[in-house]
Amino acid sequence: MKVAVLSNINIDLIGKYLRENLRSLEDGKIEMYFGGYGQVVEELIGESSGLYEFNPDFAIIFIDADELFRDILSNPLSYLSEDIRGIVKERVSNLFHAISKYLDICPQGYALVNTLVMAPYSVMPYMDLNTDYSPSVMEFLANAELWELQKGLKNMVIVNWHSMVNRYGYNRLYDSRYWYLGRIKLSGEGLSRLAYLYSGYIKAIKGKTKKVLLLDLDNTLWGGIIGEDGLDGIELGEDGIGKAYRDFQKLVKILKEQGVLLAVVSKNNPSDVDEVFEKHPMMVLKKDDFVVFKVNWSDKAQNIKEIAEELNLGLDSFVFIDDSPFEREAVKRYLPEVVVPDFPDDPSLLPGWFCEIVENYFPKIWITEEDRKRSKMYQGEVRRKELMREFTSLEDYLRSLSMKAVISINDRRHVSRIAQLTQRTNQFNLTTRRYTEADIERFMENPEHLVFDLELIDKFGTNGITGVIIILFRKDGTALIDTFLMSCRIIGRGVEKAFLSYVVNYLRSQGVKILKGQYFPTKKNQLVSNLYGEMGFRKVEEDENHTEWEMDLSSRSVECPDWIRVEGRIEG
Structure with missing residues (x-):
């Protein structure tokens, strides 16, 4: 991953803090470029500048407001208000x-720009405003x-x-001593906090966020123990410490x-818990806000493992919140992949905490539909797992679902979700290429590409x-599957065959004779290492870093499972 840093002050020392914060990304392989001091605009508009030569994934732009408006701040009485506004x-x-x-x-990159902050000092303090x-x-x-201005620019x-x-x-974050010694305005803590902040946005863009929040109930969502204090005895309301718990629930709901x-x-009696959710007037969260309820006296680590299996998600997707040090320590010990933060001793600190x-764990910049x-979709997944237990035959179960795959081509309404899937999907992802919204839009506009998505x-x-296939048409007349991915929650139903079957038939109708596929192994995608082989592709090249496959569309096809009905929608 390449990260460039541009600023109108000296923040070169931020580099080590950025590396620390970003080491969990791209196996810690971070290349950095620092633009010239005060050369922000010059770097951005000069196509021969070091910035363009470096071609970063992320351009960090930090603007110091006092330097940007130094002329006004140095001689404030010579300007009228309309001059200043202009x-x-x-x-x-x-x-x-x-x-x-x-x-x-450089549409494949992102520009991250800070909000401007002016020093809170002036020799004219009472004239301000x-x-x-x-x-x-x-x-x-x-x-x-x-x-x-930023509203119209997706990658800013x-x-x-x-x-x-x-x-x-x-x-705390600024230190004037450093400014006069080396044009460094930020203190060590300021550089650290700034690096942490920019890194959070980068992680959000790359989809590095946890997926599940696991919650205890007693002394967590409400004060007290429902089994001992009863419905009227727990602390939850609009007064006193009960308001802290209610405010906490409001944030969880958001x-x-x-x-x-x-x-x-x-660990509770289910009937006691049901009474709170059904009858307590101050409950913000309702039972249908949760995808899984594990209310019993079993070991919590075991319950969490069962939730992971039911949702078909890795344990590293979970954050566990519990007031009990004993329960937290047990989960940390037996399920080290789960994030288990300390819990505040004072309930009044709950909302801020x-x-x-x-x-830290759920960074997000944009929300998709x-x-x-x-x-609701995962609640449906839980019901599917419950239904599955009623069948002894997998095919009978799959037929009982009445599945329909709706496949769209170049549907611009789905750009955000397609980009999100490329950033976040790891297990069923044959090439693990990560794309931005701008990349997906560019593919859709380029006749050399087709972007298929599946609902x-x-x-x-x-x-x-939950599925994406991106096709690249090559100059030799062949087509390459650049990206083939599916969400883990639909794995095991034959959907991948239905999806590729449709794509193969469509490409054949467009005159494609040879379709090629690639597999690049990662730590998480061994599941699909032989997917193309299982679908009738012929292996043509293999080394330790990748495998190449191809299919002659004039003589071969991919069979669609008869329990999935396919509906195609061309170009949105």
Whole structure:
């Protein structure tokens, strides 16, 4: 992964902090480029600049507001308010257009730009907001202009540095001594916090987020123990410490609406818990907000393993919240892949603490329609697993689902979800190529590519868009499967055969004679190492890094399972 850093001040020391924060990505292989001091616009618009030669995946752009508006701050009484407003808009607009040009030429990358923060010091403190000269208004106008301009540029992301400074304090994050010694404004903590912030946005873009929040109940979602205190004795309401628990539930509900799955893991009597969810008037969360309920007296680690199996998700997708140090330690010991954060001793700290948990483990910048539906889709998955236990024959079970695969080609409504799947799918992913929304849009516009996506629907509802195949037409007349992936929640139903069968038949109708496929092994995709072989492709090349396959479409096909009905939708 390539990361470039551009700034109008010296932040070169941020490099080591970025490497620390990003070491979990790309096996820690991070290349970095630092632009010249104060050469932000020049780097962005100069096509022969080091930035273009480096061609980063992410361009970190950090703008110091005091330097950007130094002329006004140095001689404030010589400007009228309308002059100041015009200068602010012009400089932010110039920055935006430089970024826009860069992203037009390098659309596969992202530009991450901070919100502007001005020093909270002035020799005219009481004039701020009361006269034409107002640094507070300048800061507000600059960030509002940046936000307004950014709306039309998908690969430009605004990084909320303003919020970070408010949280930790300007004096902790900035150090004037470094500024006068080496034009370094940020303190060691400031550089560390800034690197952490930018890294969080990069992880969000790359889909490095946990998927499931596991929750205890007693002294976690409410105060007290329901089995001992009874319905009227637990603390949950709009007064006192009960409000902290209610506010915590509100935040958990918002997280669920962003696409994070909720599950309960509690040692309790099911009837007691049901009474709280059904009868307590202050409960924000309802039973149908959760995809799985494990309320029993069994070992919690075992319950979590069962949840992972039911949802068909890896244990490294889970975050477990429990007030009990004993239960937390047990899960840490037996399920080290699960994230188990410490729990605050003071319930009044719960809301703020939980926001930090979300920031650390559930980073997200955009919400897709798929995210909003995710909880219901996984509830359907749990019901499918329950139904499966009633059958002794797998084929009989699959036929009972009444599955329909809806396959679309170049459907621009699905760009966000397709990009998200390329970023997040690991197990059923033959090439593990990661693409941005801009990449997917470019493929759809380019006649050398076709982008197929698959939505699976059955008697329990939609599974959402869960499959992607990207085809590259080569100059030699052959076609290459650049990307073939499916969400883990639909593996094992024969959908991959139905999907590839449709694609093969479509390509044959377009005159393609030879279809090629590739497999690049990773730590997680051994599941599909021989997928092409199982579908009738011939192996033509193999080494330790990859395998190449091909199929002669004039003589071979991929058979679609008879328990899946396929419906095609051409170009949205």
